Amino acid sequence: MNNKRKNFLISNSILIAFIVIMVLVANYYLVSTFGFNQETFIAITLVLIILAVVLNFFLSKPLYEPLFRSDENLQKTIKETLHELNIPASTIQANSQMLEKNIKDEKNKKRLNRIKLATNELLNLYNQMEYEIKKEIDKIDKQEFLLDEIIENSIDKFEDIKGDVSIQNSIENIVINSDKNGFQKVIDNLLSNAIKYNIENGVVKIDFSNNTLTIFNTGKKIDTKNLFIVFEQYFQEDPKNSGFGLGLNIVKEFCDKNLIEIKIEPNENGTLIKLNLLKLIS
Incomplete structure (x- = not known):
């Protein structure tokens, strides 16, 4: 387990424990004040649910925001890197096709063919990585x-x-x-x-x-x-x-x-x- 995941799980566990404690304190206060019977059960339960939701919303925001920001930055970096990889690979492919017309020597043709195959493989890997990233962030175009x-x-x-x-x-x-x-x-x-x-x-x-x-x-x-x-x-x-x-x-x-x-x-x-x-x- 990496440190990022470990820190998140620890922080999330502390947050949940704090919310539970606050809800229990509120429950004790409400039961002590209004008593616990059939009439007050629904009202107390609704108050506790609302309290838990509100606490979770406000307290979890600073916990999750850095995580989402980190993922967004990572996605942006990967996209930019992939884009930069695509340019030289496409350039090699285009120039290989141009050179192929002028090369007559069989050995050089074989070498050029290996370059073309390797470039095509690189472009296939690029397309696959781009697809996997889009799939992860649900941005696949039909x-x-x-x-x-x-x-x-x-x-x-x-x-x-x-x-x-x-x-x-x-x-x-x-x-x-x-x-x-x-x-x-x-x-x-x-x-x-x-x-x-x-x-x-x-x-x-x-x-x-x-x-x-x-x-x-x-x-x-x-x-x-x-x-x-x-x-x-x-x-x-x-x-x-x-x-x-x-x-x-x-x-x-x-x-x-x-x-x-x-x-x-x-x-x-x-x-x-x-x-x-x-x-x-x-």
Whole structure:
């Protein structure tokens, strides 16, 4: 536990203890003055509640304000730093593209390509950090995008690692209004799991009907007893698999926040995941 959190907990505990003592003193005074019976109970209780709220409001303000100010300053610093990082990375990327036209030597082309890959990775990290900051302060802008575009982007990402798994996508032009970055992460995680837990020469089927996106993968079906805990953080049905068990937890968090009903249904030939996108369809 860092000092900032420790000091806050100590200060907050002292504040609560002080308010409780003040309320108890007020209670003793009111009961001594008016007596304690059925008629005075409600009046005394209301007075004590109001006293506790007023004390908490005025006494907690100087306690919380420095904390909020510190967080605001930290967010501002991170945003400014990210902005400054984006400028040189974008400059490197632009100049690399210009140099690529004039370089003929194969060795130099390979070196330049490594620079481009590293720059793209840096820009991806920048975009991810920017997104995570916006998500923490609830400033994610919703936008319209095509569901098939998100699905195709995800399929392309896993093209080199899907092996002999066949991915069948029948999604057409469905317009979604949501957090595009977050939605992309949901599809990436679900498709990653569908590939990871598949069988040799297995299949992943992606369909859409009745406002519901379905992702089915062949293979061992999920154990029914695990359906209640599958979305918990760090859960892994098979500990031998790589990863940290965070994927479905991230998916569930996004779905809950964006009013997406998600269901996992064990199937005789594998596992079926359903996402009800009714609330997101434009």
